[in-house]
Amino acid sequence: MNWIADLWRSFIGWLAESTEPVYNWFDGLLAFLPRIPFGDWIESLVDWMKNTEFIANRFNDLRDFIAFISTDIFLSFFQLIPPIIFILILTAVSFWFTRKKRAYGLPVLVFFGLLLIESVNYWNDMLLTLSLVLTATLISIVVGIPLGIWMGKSNRVQQIVTPILDFMQTMPAFVYLLPAVAFFSIGMVPGVVASVIFAMPPTVRLTNLGIRQVPTEMIEASDSFGSTSLQKLFKVQLPMAKTTIMAGVNQTIMLALSMVVIAAMIGTDGLGRQIYFAVSRNDLAMGFEAGICLVILAIILDRLTQAFNLNKMK
Amino acid sequence: MAKLKIENLTKVFGKRPKQALKMLEQKKTKEEILNDTGMTIGVNQASFEVEEGEIFVIMGLSGSGKSTLVRLLNRLIEPTGGNVWIDGENLAQMNDKQLREVRRKKMSMVFQKFGLFPFRTILQNVEYGLEIQGKDKGNRKEQALKSLALVGLKGYEEQYPDQLSGGMQQRVGLARALANDPDILLMDEAFSALDPLIRKDMQDELLDLQEKMKKTIVFITHDLDEALRIGDRIMIMKDGAVVQVGTPEDILTHPADDYVERFVEDVDRSKVFTAQNVMIRPETINLEKDGPRVALQRMRDASISSIFVTRRNRELVGIVHADEVSKAVKENEKNIRTLVKNEVPTVSLDTPINDLFELSSTASIPIAVVDENRRLNGIIIRSKVLAALSGSEVNSHELDS
Structure with missing residues (x-):
């Protein structure tokens, strides 16, 4: 095989050498192009926002609010419950959701999975991660569903919001960490903010899709009886779109979970931080323990939301 | 005005x-x-x-x-x-x-594909128009039930639309439109x-x-x-x-x-109208299930002298006559299979009315209308053919009997 690679390399070398004048001539055509420092522009915009008292104060309010929800409401509450009670409650809930199908895999998984997390002493880290994910999901729902409804009702809004959602999802999540730190310092809150930006789009998109997929005849039926547009929304469109919207929420939860390791880089505590430490110390045992705990949490959240969704569909 | x-x-x-x-x-x-x-x-x-x-x-x-x-x-x-x-x-x-x-x-509207709300029960569907007017619950239910009774759907209130056949779903559509009066x-x-x-x-x-x-x-x-x-x-x-x-x-x-x-x-009525325009709903008994007693009862109820016999999937088997059935009942015979006559005049759904006229004038029993799988879709009786040819309306109300 090696002789083929050698032959190819010498061919490419010869080609590069012989076409160099042509390449240089074309390159000269762009010589006038200055460097466009849009990175600097964004940086000065962020600096300006940070230094403008009014805007900075609003960001502080937002930080306090998110900290209140994630730490004081979710985390403090979860920490009040002894692990064994927590495990039993979740097992009972999953049993309730799946009772009609008589499939007992989920309660078994919940019970033993959570027991495993407790046994490797990652219970508190799991609670931190759970609080982060639930806060990010809650904010995504509160912002995302109304936005999705608005998109579903207006083509203009859809045209504007779709590229923004594309941007939010394709921009590497690491990049969000920088402005998140700039505005919200370090810890849980910037982690939540970065997770929301990355995880919200599916909820918005699928709400929009769900609203748009309602059959025309049902919309016409609703209109023909003299519904106001709010009645139409709450009595026809949202009930019809419910499963689609829930699929979006499920995706949002999964994406928020996938952000926890990245968020650990800016000091967000939890399972993600343990994994991040394990990687930086090259500690394979610790990495797998924390990683598997994260997987267990992910599977439980995924199956629970899906079971909840199916349970609701009579 | x-x-x-x-x-x-x-x-x-x-x-x-x-x-x-x-x-x-x-x-x-x-x-x-x-x-x-x-x-x-x-x-x-x-x-x-x-x-x-x-x-x-x-x-x-x-x-x-x-x-x-x-x-x-x-x-x-x-x-x-x-x-x-x-x-x-x-x-x-x-x-x-x-x-x-x-x-x-x-004004209210009834739709081609019914436009029912699948997540609501039949009753809730019919109540929809009243609900958005803000009528109170009792009033709403009373009017909706009245409207359902009007279209013959009493007893289906708690079902969901996908549990009903097409015809019944459209009755719900009609009831929903009528509920607003x-x-x-x-x-x-x-x-x-x-x-x-x-x-x-x-x-x-x-x-x-x-x-x-x-x-x-x-x-x-x-x-x-x-x-x-x-x-x-x-x-x-x-x-x-x-x-x-x-x-x-x-x-x-x-x-x-x-x-x-x-x-x-x-x-041109004789050309355009085919068997399916003049056929009526047949009285039938099920070969696998029903015995002579049931057959006799049905014939009595419908005042007819013969009744068609089908299998469970509506496939036509033949016909039994009242006199033979009543004999069998007297002899306490439980099985009807021996009484079934297999020679029955049949036509397809698209047989023109002209041909039916000749057939029905010679046949002593009704003509069976069957589809390509020999399933019984309806029967032709002579008076209906005559009525259709003479231009009076096709398929009149007696069909319900």
């Missing part, structure tokens, strides 16, 4: 409807406007009146603008021009609030999605209901038979324009132009 008065009602689909409206006033045709501007004329200056308490059928082929027209009547589609007068008020000029009021109180019913191809026999049952039922209720009904269809059967007056549309308005008799005897004439010349 007419209940509904429609003047110059026009719908243009496209970017500059005003321009197209002007071109229409200059007597340009639909094609010219499409070629010059790319705009489509949905409904072209339709004017007509609907009298109180009549069934007014709007009939046309697909693309003739009839479904658009009916949606202009309750403004599910906004008219480009023209007026819709309801009890002297112009619907086309109403604001949203007035329009909602009319939709809630005066509107003056005007708009029915958009309401029976087109149903099987032929069910469809005929529904037509009969609508006529029965209309006897009692005396609503003003605007009924859209593409089916001339249906139009002739249920319409007090018929309006024929072509390319978005009204071609002719008249009673069924008028339309058949004095077609306004070639287009209508071509429509109705097919209604």
